[in-house]
Amino acid sequence: MADSRCSCGFRQSGDETIGDHFLQVFTPEDDSGTDGLVHLEGEADLFCMCGAGGSANELDAHFLAVFTPADLIGRDGEKHEPVTAAGQLATGNPTE
Numbered sequence: 432m433a434d435s436r437c438s439c440g441f442r443q444s445g446d447e448t449i450g451d452h453f454l455q456v457f458t459p460e461d462d463s464g465t466d467g468l469v470h471l472e473g474e475a476d477l478f479c480m481c482g483a484g485g486s487a488n489e490l491d492a493h494f495l496a497v498f499t500p501a502d503l504i505g506r507d508g509e510k511h512e513p514v515t516a517a518g519q520l521a522t523g524n525p526t527e
């Protein structure tokens with residue numbers, strides 16, 4: 432498994448993945464996504480109330496997509512973005 436780290440210093444370890452970490456820092460108290468809708472796991476397992484999902488991975492990816500702000504600033508006020516083991520940003524942003 433790749434060594435996934437966040438720019439804030441978080442390191443993937445044990446059963447806490449970097450995806451879990453992002454969900455933790457980006458999910459707002461009221462579960463409202465950047466699209467203005469509330470996204471919560473609904474009554475059907477592994478589906479969001481908006482209908483997205485289908486598997487644990489898809490649901491996580493969906494939550495990350497709707498909760499991650501464009502500026503990647505988490506609820507703690509810190510910027511969180513994936514970096515490679517070498518400390519390079521994992522996702523290139525051509526506008527920066």
Ligand SMILES: [Zn+2]
Binds near residue numbers: 482
């Ligand atoms: Zn949703």
Ligand SMILES: [Zn+2]
Binds near residue numbers: 441452
């Ligand atoms: Zn982080």
